[in-house]
Amino acid sequence: MKSTAIIMALSLTVSAQAKLNVVATLPDLAALAREIGGDQVEVACIGKPGEDPHFIQAKPSNIVLLNRADVLIENGLELEIGWLPALLEQSRNYKIRAGAPGWILASVNVPLLEIPTGPVTRAMGDVHPYGNPHFLLDPERGKMAAKNIAEGFKRVAPQFAAEFDANLAKLEKRIDAALAEAQKILAPYRGAKVVSYHKSLTYFEERFGLMEIGNIEPKPGIPPSPSHITALIGQMKQDDVKLILTEAWHELRTPQLLALKTGAKVVVLPTQVGSSADATDYPSVCVAMAKAIAKAMKQ
Amino acid sequence: MSYCRIIVLAATLVAVGSARADEALDALKQQLQLLQQQVQQLQQKVAELESAKATAPAAVGDLTASASPKEVRSPSAKTWSPADPIPLGRSGNAYINLSLVGDTTFGWSTTPDVQRIEGAHHDPSQRGFTLQGAELTLDGAVDPYFTALATIPLVLEPGGETVVEIEEAWVQTTSLPWNLQVKAGQMFANFGRHNQLHAHSWDFVDQPIVITRLLGGDGLRNPGAQLSWLAPLPIFTELSLGVFNSDHSSFRGDYGHAHGAEEGEPHYSKLHGGVPMDRSLRGPQDLLYVPRLAVSFDLSETQTILLGASAAVGPNNSGPNAGTQIFGADLYWKWRPVNAQQGFPFVSWQTEFLFRRYEAAERVHPLDDGEVVLPSETLKDWGLYSQVLWGFKRGWVAGLRGEYVSGNDAMFRSELRLDRSRVSPNLTFYPTEFSKIRLQYNYDHIQQWGDEHSIWLQVEFLLGAHAAHKF
Secondary structure, three states: OHHHHHHHHHHHHHOOOOOEEEEEOOHHHHHHHHHHHHHHEEEEEOOOOOOOHHHOOOOHHHHHHHHHOOEEEEOOOOOOOOOHHHHHHHHOOHHHOOOOOOEEEOOOOOOOOOOOOOOOOHHHOOOOOOOOOOHHHOHHHHHHHHHHHHHHHHHHOHHHHHHHHHHHHHHHHHHHHHHHHHHHHHHHHOOOEEEEOOOOOHHHHHHHOOEEEEEOOOOOOOOOOHHHHHHHHHHHHHHOOOEEEEOOOOOOHHHHHHHHHHOOEEEEOOOOOOOOOOOOOHHHHHHHHHHHHHHHHHO | OHHHHHHHHHHHHHHHHHHHHHHHHHHHHHHHHHHHHHHHHHHHHHHHHHHHHHOOHHHHHHHHHHOOHHHOOOHHHOOOOOOOOOOOOOOOOOOOEEEEEEEEEEEEEOOOOHHHHOOOOOOOOOOEEEEEEEEEEEEEEEEOOEEEEEEEEEEEOOOOOEEEOOOEEEEEEOOOOOOEEEEEEEEEOOOOOHHHOOHHHOOOOOOOHHHHHHHOOOOOEEEEEEEEEEOOOOOEEEEEEEEEOOOOOOOOOOOOOHHHOOOOOOOOOOOOOOOOOOOOOOOHHHOEEEEEEEEEEEOOOOEEEEEEEEEEEEEOOOOOOOEEEEEEEEEEEEEOOOOOEOOEOEEEEEEEEEEEEEEEOOEEEEEOOEEEEEOOEEEEEEEEEEEEEEEEEOOEEEEEEEEEEEEOOOOOOOHHHOOEEEEEEEEEEEEEOOEEEEEEEEEEEEOOOEEEEEEEEEEEEEEEOOOOOOO
């Protein structure tokens, strides 16, 4: 494991002249970057599939990655605020600092949901003051992130602009096709009522017409209390909720308890590239998620 | 304001009588409606302008091409009602991140003189309640070239007096070439692991004994500058060298906290017994130098290790040319599965070993009836602590720390050099990242003194910005 890392790092330094060193914070951003950058980029990713993007372990090895990067791609909207600033500070790499040409913010110009309108306090839990940051789960918005990444690549390596544009166009077509496929799979379940663990699936539910009637967390980032769960069980029975959606990093005990009490199915959604066998690239994530939901609904 | 208006309005209404009051009310209602309409119109305009600004034309085109307008619910499209609060500002737009951390401890120890066994400035200092500190932190980017941080704890002393400290106040470069970084100001020296932590980041209620003895009750911190370099290697390798003016306990200054000294006692160093010498800065030989090498790599996808070696070399106050050298080695290992929930579960192991060589020059020890001359000698102290933390459930951490410190025999028998060992199990509950509740038991065994038992319950809160965690 270690030796392969060293060999990889050495080979990176050898080929550094030819390729752009790209570091992405999340697996989906890395996947988009690989497709848009094609042969001109070498992409590394800090977060791993199945790792909660809010709580990625900041390791010194990440500092080394960032130190060598020509380009950093981040989700933004304070999703990475718990771990990225300390890594960036120690990376000593001014090329990728906020505002520098090598810094790509994937969320630029993306229309957001759940922007708090009133004052935000921590009594509300871990509310993101800029809006819900999990927009990559909507393929339409994913295309906007892809466009932002392509713009960033063109800024840093304008000589390959035509190639990046061509790759982007191809990727957008594939995302459109995947979106159409996922929409077809989920068409019979439009309007289905669901409960999700964290408020991270809003964009996906909005796109595919699922109705979220509640969360297992009483407030974002706050663990469920017995009274909240009791109330949620009542609500789920009343609304005839069939699905409990969660992600790999949440505990399963509470969702399973809810399933037992209400008869709903628990689905651990493959929300990131690499988090299931069929979520191999960005376009296939929404299809994999749609299939997982359809499978549970058919049971 | 509105209260006054109501009174005026009520007074007017009473004055003009009930018949006129109806008219007045109608007029007011009309006015209110008019105002409400105007506000709504204005709000609509603002929303239109905002949405035009927020979504670039290209992005809008993309969405409308393949999605129904309902699904692209722009936040500004939501109709405003007068009951909604109007946001004036939000976090992230400020130039300064501001936070306040408060630590309160409640507990009991078998010794009434708690400060004898809890020597660090942010340790519990008395039976019952201690406010370990209310720490104000300000940080942010100065400009494209510098970031800065200031930490200003307010400490309530056992006597009831509030003491303000500048724990840290430094500026750091962001854009130097060749992987270099320079930091200047008042700062914790980059020595080992524990020394760089503020009290609220400690994993136990109190500071390890070896750190308090060798690096001081406030840690090794002084005004100075530090240059650090990230080596261009595939594994994390960081070299740093700090240079400081030294008024530190192990070095030029006296032992114990600056404002903890008691008046009227014969003035001698509690460490070497001699009258402390006022050493001025004559040249580079009188500065404190702190080099450190840190190396880290991932053992697997879930395990990371960090190894460090540090030294601190500088003058001490036992004689005009006496010096102190401290050497330290540290290890930190952490395991955390990829699919951890909010960072749990995890297991971490941290150990630090420190050795101090203190050149005590020939010095005069004052007695009540005269004085005695102590010969020059070398005081050798060493100690270590080792701690394991187990985050066994979301929000819950069980910890166990073992410590040992020892010093060689010397002409002056210092209480600060006695052999001592301590075992501390603890349990911490983090309701969120912004608060914690910790229960700790200390079993202390001190040479020529005996056993002491202490139990502490600590409550901590954090208001405001939460800095990202370093490894």
